[in-house]
Amino acid sequence: MNDINCGVIGAGRIGQLHASLLQNRVDGIRVKTVGDVVEKAAKECAGKIGCEKWTGNIQEVFSDPDIDVVIICSSTDTHADIIQLAAASGKDAFCEKPIAFEVDKILETLEKVEKSGIKLQIGFNRRFDPNFSRVRELVALNEVGNVHMIKITSRDPGPPPVEYIKRSGGLFMDMTIHDFDMARFLSGSEVSEVYARGAVLVDRKIGEAGDIDSAAISLEFTNSALGFIENSRKAIYGYDQRVEVFGSKGMVNAGNVRTNSVSVSNEKSIAVDLPPFFFIERYTESYIREFEHFVSCMNSDNHPSVSGRDGLEPVYIGMACNVSLKENRPVSLKEVRK
Amino acid sequence: MNDINCGVIGAGRIGQLHASLLQNRVDGIRVKTVGDVVEKAAKECAGKIGCEKWTGNIQEVFSDPDIDVVIICSSTDTHADIIQLAAASGKDAFCEKPIAFEVDKILETLEKVEKSGIKLQIGFNRRFDPNFSRVRELVALNEVGNVHMIKITSRDPGPPPVEYIKRSGGLFMDMTIHDFDMARFLSGSEVSEVYARGAVLVDRKIGEAGDIDSAAISLEFTNSALGFIENSRKAIYGYDQRVEVFGSKGMVNAGNVRTNSVSVSNEKSIAVDLPPFFFIERYTESYIREFEHFVSCMNSDNHPSVSGRDGLEPVYIGMACNVSLKENRPVSLKEVRK
Amino acid sequence: MNDINCGVIGAGRIGQLHASLLQNRVDGIRVKTVGDVVEKAAKECAGKIGCEKWTGNIQEVFSDPDIDVVIICSSTDTHADIIQLAAASGKDAFCEKPIAFEVDKILETLEKVEKSGIKLQIGFNRRFDPNFSRVRELVALNEVGNVHMIKITSRDPGPPPVEYIKRSGGLFMDMTIHDFDMARFLSGSEVSEVYARGAVLVDRKIGEAGDIDSAAISLEFTNSALGFIENSRKAIYGYDQRVEVFGSKGMVNAGNVRTNSVSVSNEKSIAVDLPPFFFIERYTESYIREFEHFVSCMNSDNHPSVSGRDGLEPVYIGMACNVSLKENRPVSLKEVRK
């Protein structure tokens, strides 16, 4: 089977990472072109991965008949339009989350995707993390029985610049969105209601920018399970990513990953090193595995397991959380779904 | 220093345990009399611990000038009246939680305690658990910095009989009350608002009896920290008692205690044994330590660190949770405090 | 069933501990008399545990018809003679390890025990440690299959005074003797050959006193398993007591016990507290359980599972190690057994 040719659109941090992984770590696919509106960025990224073609005009990617699929890593506000370009040109697409901040835009995009028949995978990479995918596998194997409670801890090692936060869509859309997806993924169920508390505990400037930096969200699922998501923009000990699923037959949890298996015993304590620094270190394997899934779908009749609708639902949950936080009341997903 | 003479009132399960611990495991105190309205129970309990005196008339305990203090282990509905007897007779008292289910009764009792000048310790034993007391110590030492988040997991190995549940005051008053105390203890702050979700996921009969068996409670503290308490009446793998305190300078958590340090590696997995079965096995050490604290207060001018007010506040929190659950809305503690 | 009356002989550190445990923590037995050649020590010990009788003449213990059994906690050089007194007076005995340093003395003593028909339990308490007894249980249940390798790590938190070391019989007889017993206990087999390396790495004065402070011992068992014991007089992080049994069907190991289940995560590391300080803290439970076993044997036809021969074999192994260390060669147990 020949390698799939892909065009990578967006040569920022995540685009560079993805281009490199696709070129060097994922079998069955190769990067034919790197496109970025900043041509220099496209050129540099292409150079680093030994890809001969780059462009500052992403339309070229879609008009190249040798390119089978596009990998969309551009800024969030361009995702929906570029997916629509992919649909129009009949090219399957992988797109980083979220599809868009506005539900109408997402709905319009998904409609066009559906009509076009292209395959679309949304980049909720954590589903492919070896730890969380093992948790899901065990839940699906009924090791937990009926799910009663899902708990997700998600703390970053440090906040992004305030400038970033201002354009981020807010904590729920920028950070918790991964946890909303994880809640749906692990439970195999939909969130029916949320109650969100938020606070500015890490950095006053985040509050001044209109956002929160700490959050505690109660969830209720359609299958009657309860849930809890907790976020902080700053855990001094590093990136804290844990999940726990509890049910009638047992509990499955995934603790933090370790950077090594070493422990040091001295007169003060028995200590181990901190977890991997941040998402790139922690989730590299998950990126590779999500692309492997994408490639396997391209080479078969299967649609990716992380669908366009999987890109939509977390946005609804985030919207409900925003309402809940503002009005300090539980909010049913029915209020926000269209 | 001579041993303190105590009278144990109530010779049921917890009374027997306490009488035995006081007699055999706690230095500086001895059981002079066991009193229970069921004289036979008092006699049996006294016999088991080698105590020569028992009575079916608990008034005798209070009229005995040789008895310095009383240990109140009778049924919850009698706690307040017996504390008032202690206050009237000038005997210091240790009383199992809760003081009463009705706030008015508690307030009346605490008023009498205060006027009498007796010392009163409430039996929130988990504060003396070596694990949770170490967490509190580290929080107090500022190892966590400003507290941002407190999470408490509290799951029983199995539900009590439905008959018990009917008279229990409900999950929040019967089971979560310990966690409410733990939240206050660990945070060193007061709960200002709650939002409680509950469900009947373990046993339909519990629902038919008007109670829930699973709960998820969001907390907000006066010091701005957020919190989360989670309960289940049944964890198939056993008694699950964990806490986590996260803040600006780090995280401290206490996992489950192990029954042994053994692990077994075979072709299927690497496995360890389940945690101690239930509260008696898990918390024996904490009972001993709470009595040691009580004895040390009796032998000094100090009042016990777990005060009458510590017996009152968790009841307020439980009341707020009951309102929250019923009306599906966040409830400020101001609504229920008197 | 009436409580057994015991006489505790020897009111030093271990005698005081045992007297207290027997009086307060072990059901079915009570201390009738404390005997010590230093009458003041006997009196103090008796006073602490609320025992009304003490004596400076241990013969009185044996002539008291109300005393059913004796608990021998005196200095090692008196063990054999006191066991023989017990045999002569027909009283069952529990004796701290070792029976004696000289094999002839042990053999003579065991012969008298056998002729007298008394029951004798040797104080290899670690067999009753909840961790190691669980390992043995799993080995006996064939969870490990055929045993291939046994590893024992045994490190003290700090060396005893050099004066003690001079009279200790040497590291192998004083410290490793417990590990020799553990090797036999865990394997269910006999040691057939040893090769011992020793070194003075902790404190030069120990070397000047003619002893070693660090040891590494290779073992071969009659069932073909191999083994390794390792000792140090000083582990700066505390008492280190671990075992591992590996075989055809798996591995069972017991790590160090924790003082609490707390971990602290900060910007430097994730750390837990050190293990229990030394043998009294670590092995209290094992002392209680060995006495419970003793009591249950007294109340039945069973002889204690830790027999006189179990007191002899580790001495043989220690002798073989001493030869091996001196001559730097493997030594068969046949060379030293009589």
Place this chain on the structure above:
Amino acid sequence: MNDINCGVIGAGRIGQLHASLLQNRVDGIRVKTVGDVVEKAAKECAGKIGCEKWTGNIQEVFSDPDIDVVIICSSTDTHADIIQLAAASGKDAFCEKPIAFEVDKILETLEKVEKSGIKLQIGFNRRFDPNFSRVRELVALNEVGNVHMIKITSRDPGPPPVEYIKRSGGLFMDMTIHDFDMARFLSGSEVSEVYARGAVLVDRKIGEAGDIDSAAISLEFTNSALGFIENSRKAIYGYDQRVEVFGSKGMVNAGNVRTNSVSVSNEKSIAVDLPPFFFIERYTESYIREFEHFVSCMNSDNHPSVSGRDGLEPVYIGMACNVSLKENRPVSLKEVRK
């Protein structure tokens, strides 16, 4: 800086792995030619990694002026001659361990390497394992103080075919050789004496082939530390690779790596998944890191930290172990060193 061109010699299992890692995972180097006496193997390997050149005549690799360095992955009996070819052609070389089974051959080879001035790195990849390199780093940082004891556990998930074993040089040369290197690496010292016990406990056929499948080796180091290496050809729970370094200031140990951070609690136990299957899964990262070290040495004046002499010493230790096993006595390294 331009990429280094390398020739990979030997296209068997390890050659294919290395060629792929060099091509895809290691920056600064690319595979120019794959050489194998079996041309078809060379061609297939080259094809898989997108390398355009292959040859059945490895001399071609050495005569190609564009090839800067050679990566020697051929069968052990050819290592020494190929290193000598590299020396003769002035090409730096990376060579899989061991250099040869015969000391004379190694000495002759190292002499030629030295005269030629080429750089030579021996493939003791475990030194670059993130876990063991962290242990070494901590030892070098004096976190352990003076080293007193080094323990190495090394068990394979299953034995190789008996045919392989017959040509393997025996357990000590084939399997323990990595542990001998680890002992030297971790201690920063030389082994001065060994005492080796071996047994056939896994498979009688291994014994019939003249080898052992289980081993227990006592070590003494020139810095007075003691050590212990333990091997089994079959651990049913998988590849078991642990080290422990104990000294005057503390202990550092590296436990097994986990395949995920998930644990499952049910009514029977709390269980985690088995470790990575075997050396390829466990040590991939170490292979990449050893090549990164090699590349960095090629781009500087540094010689690789794993030198020719590091290839020689473990062979001496293995020889001493063979003598020890045969004659059942401790053997000084002086007996076997030339």
